[in-house]
Amino acid sequence: MMRKSTNWTITILVALGSLFILFPLYMTISIALKNSEEMARSIFSLPTGLHFENFKNAIEATNFFNAFKNSAIITICSVGFILLTNSMVAYAIARNMEKKFFKGLYFYFISAMFIPFQIIMLPVVKVTTDLSMNNITGLIILYIVYGLAFNTFVYVGYIRTIPYELEEAATVDGASTWGTFWKIIFPLLAPINATIGILACLSTWNDFMLPLILLGNQDSYTLPLVQYVFQGQFSTDFNLAFASYLLALSPMVIIYLFAQKWIINGITQGAVK
Amino acid sequence: MAKRRIAFYLMTVPALVLFFAFHTYPALQGIFYSFTNWDGYSASYDFVGFKNFVNIFKDANVINSYVFTFKYAIVTTILINVLSLLIALGLNSKIKFKNFFRGVYFLPNILSVLIVGFIFNYLFANVFTVWGAKLGSEFLSQNILGNQNWAWIGIVIVAVWQGIAFNTILYLAGLQTIPRDLYEASSLDGASRFREFWSITFPLLASFFTINMVLAMKGGLMVFDQIVALTGGGPGRATQSIALLIYTGGFQGGEFAYQSANAVIYFIVIVVISAIQLKFLQKREMDL
Numbered sequence: 001m002m003r004k005s006t007n008w009t010i011t012i013l014v015a016l017g018s019l020f021i022l023f024p025l026y027m028t029i030s031i032a033l034k035n036s037e038e039m040a041r042s043i044f045s046l047p048t049g050l051h052f053e054n055f056k057n058a059i060e061a062t063n064f065f066n067a068f069k070n071s072a073i074i075t076i077c078s079v080g081f082i083l084l085t086n087s088m089v090a091y092a093i094a095r096n097m098e099k100k101f102f103k104g105l106y107f108y109f110i111s112a113m114f115i116p117f118q119i120i121m122l123p124v125v126k127v128t129t130d131l132s133m134n135n136i137t138g139l140i141i142l143y144i145v146y147g148l149a150f151n152t153f154v155y156v157g158y159i160r161t162i163p164y165e166l167e168e169a170a171t172v173d174g175a176s177t178w179g180t181f182w183k184i185i186f187p188l189l190a191p192i193n194a195t196i197g198i199l200a201c202l203s204t205w206n207d208f209m210l211p212l213i214l215l216g217n218q219d220s221y222t223l224p225l226v227q228y229v230f231q232g233q234f235s236t237d238f239n240l241a242f243a244s245y246l247l248a249l250s251p252m253v254i255i256y257l258f259a260q261k262w263i264i265n266g267i268t269q270g271a272v273k
Numbered sequence: 274m275a276k277r278r279i280a281f282y283l284m285t286v287p288a289l290v291l292f293f294a295f296h297t298y299p300a301l302q303g304i305f306y307s308f309t310n311w312d313g314y315s316a317s318y319d320f321v322g323f324k325n326f327v328n329i330f331k332d333a334n335v336i337n338s339y340v341f342t343f344k345y346a347i348v349t350t351i352l353i354n355v356l357s358l359l360i361a362l363g364l365n366s367k368i369k370f371k372n373f374f375r376g377v378y379f380l381p382n383i384l385s386v387l388i389v390g391f392i393f394n395y396l397f398a399n400v401f402t403v404w405g406a407k408l409g410s411e412f413l414s415q416n417i418l419g420n421q422n423w424a425w426i427g428i429v430i431v432a433v434w435q436g437i438a439f440n441t442i443l444y445l446a447g448l449q450t451i452p453r454d455l456y457e458a459s460s461l462d463g464a465s466r467f468r469e470f471w472s473i474t475f476p477l478l479a480s481f482f483t484i485n486m487v488l489a490m491k492g493g494l495m496v497f498d499q500i501v502a503l504t505g506g507g508p509g510r511a512t513q514s515i516a517l518l519i520y521t522g523g524f525q526g527g528e529f530a531y532q533s534a535n536a537v538i539y540f541i542v543i544v545v546i547s548a549i550q551l552k553f554l555q556k557r558e559m560d561l
Contacts, residue, residue, distance in 0.1 A: 011368040017360060018377045020434070025380070027400065028392050043400055085288065092284035105285055112296055116495060116543050118516050119536040122313070122523045123299035123306065145291045177280035206385040208498050213524070224387045228501070231391065238395060245388050252383045260376045263383075267439075268446040271481070 028249075032242040039239065054243035061233070062244055066219065067226040068251065074136055074222060075205045078143035082200050083193050086147055090155030091181050095167075097160075106156060112149035117209070125213050134216045142214070143204055151196055154270065158192040159185070195270030198263050205252060223248040306533045313529030325534035335535060337510055338518045345425055345514070346493025349432045353489045354482070357437040361444035362474075375445070382438035390502025393431045394418065397503075418504050421511050428499050428512060436492065440485045447481035448474070483554040490550060494543060515539050 031039070032054055033047040058064065089109075096102035128138045162185065170180045208224045215221060221229065227248055234241030256263060307325055311318035329335050364375055381389065398416045405413025417427040451474065459469050475482075497516040500506060506513035506521070513521075519539070523532035 005367070006369050007367045008369075010363050010366045011370075014360070014363040014368055014374050017363070018374055021377055021381060024389075024392055024396060024434070027396060031395075043403065088284050089288045092281040096281055102281075102285070105289060108289075109292065112292075114544050114547050115296075115300060116516075116536070116540055118495075118519045119303045119533075119540045120296060120299040121519065122529055122533055122536070123302035124295065125524075126302070127295065127299055141291065142295055145288075145295045148288060148292055171277075177277050177284075181284075202383055206383075206387075208385070208387045208501070209520075213520075224385045227385075227388055227391060238399075241391070242395075245392060248388055249384055252385075253380075256376075256380065256383050260379075261372065264375060264379055264442060267442055268449075271443050271446040271484075272450060 028242055028246055031238060032246040034239055036237075036239060051239065054239045055247060057240055058244035058247055061240065062226045062230050064226075064244070064247055067221055067223045067248075070136060070220055071205060071222045072251075074139055074143070075201055077140045078147075078204045079197055079200045081140070081144045082147045082151065083197055085144060086151040086196070087155050087186065087189055087193065088181060089148065090152050091159055091185055093152065094156045094159035097156075106152065109148050109152040110150075112146075113153070121209075121213060128214060129216075134214050136215075136220050139210060139214055142210060143200075143207075147200060151200075154192060154196060155189070158189065162188055191266075191269055194262075194266040198266045199270075202252070303533045304537055306530045307537050308534075309530045311530040312527040313523065314527075318530065321530075325531050326538070328531070329535055329538060334510060334513070334518065338513050338515045341425060341512060342494060342496065342514045342516075345429060345432075345496060345512075346490055349429050349436065349493045350486060350489040352429065352433045353436045353440055354485055356433065357440035357485070358444050358478075360437060360441045361448055362470075364441070364445055365448040375442075378441050379438045381435040382442075384435070386435060386498040387502050389435055390431060390499045393427075393434075394503050397427055419508055421508050424504050424508060424512050428496070428503055431499055431503060432493070432496065436489060440489060443481055443485055444478065447478045451477045479554075483551070486554060487547065487550050490546065491543070494546070 027043075030045075030047055031043070033050050033052075035051045035054075038045070038048060093102045093106045097106070124142070125134070128134050128142070131138070133141065166184050166188075167180050170184050175183065206224060207222075208228065211222045211225045212228070215225065218229070227244060230244065231241075234244065306318075308320055308322060309318040310321045310324075360378055364371060364378065368374070397418050402414050402416055405415070408414075418424050455473050455477075456469065459473060464472065495516055496514045497520070500512055500514050500517050504512045506517050515535070519532045519536050522528040522535070526532075
């Protein structure tokens, strides 16, 4: 078959479309690097000098490194435990679907996908406060538990495509159920773990509502929550605000720049399966 | 063998307990409180039967929030799906720098919705207005977010800007599952591009279309972060979504029980819509 040459019309259309995506990001970077005088001359122009003092001020004003640390701890712990525990639960369900208990559990968990968070939002604050869990630890536990609905669905679907033979061989060799899961099944889950890990990482890192309603102590605030809290103070100084926004967005953007292909492929693979 | 069975139960029981404690139990509590008059902090409360539910249907603020949320969710869902399908088709054709553009279009998906909202808030107030003034349009030179009738369009723009990223990737994944030889056959038959899309591409994307419609609609009905960042529900209550109303009324307005009733109704609405959507779209999938 003849290989068609590049379609330039579509290339140009796609390029023009991408400008819509890039423009707000260009503005963010450019405003973050300007000072108010440059802003007064033109909002659109490139910054003439690089005003890194905006970043210094933003770091001090919002206690950036503390919020970064909180977001990082919450995301890493949540994603780590989600991958370890949710996959294990799904394994037990997937291998015992013929039993009523496990089948019931499966539908119990996935039915939660249809329950809007708002119905539990008000009482969950009461429950977590009563248990003194309105802190980072409590938040991590909630992320792990709430992940079950969607993740059980995805993991069970995937595990059922893995043939029994491997496990049977391991059982004959005397491996326990736990041993079989960790040594044989978990490594086979790598592709779907990538999908679930990436999605969980993005949603936890960028989540705003759960930290907003749950975290009582300002020292435990996450990056998005800090932007919200300081919004009032930012309103007079746009350059400071944008430096702070850019700082808050940058960790994920930097990871994305390096792992772009891997992230997109991870999500694509999950979607096809 | 008994040991194996016990191990399987041990694997699920902690998850079951935690899930019940932090998901089902609060949900049941929410339903319980919806029949009381609790304000969220008093020591006592009384049962009021269905009074909250009756009042919700008479509450202009609640009706207003439902109208806004549905209008917003439907328009956003349609725009996101049309645009992301077009972009996915573009990215799937023979273009230069394919991986670069794919990376650009997916970029918004990794950004915090709240912070993107703050950035657009500034752009609406200080940048788009300058363009509007240059175009000499009085309408475009005012901040759309400050306009009672049009603020919702501003929120739609931001949600679409960010929302197309994920759906584009899903459609692109779908397009890559379509075997190339189908197109070769159709081009031999002399089918037009347009014909090709409706007879081959679109039917084979059916399951991806279903998922994307349901995801976008669900996201639209739950809208919260964008509104906090862009309008705070204003001007007036013009852009107060259901989620925002439950949040502000429940936590700040002393309406814990009343907003719990609102949440119960909202839950029923979401379940009904998801069920209808799935049934309707899956039936269409079968027909094809």
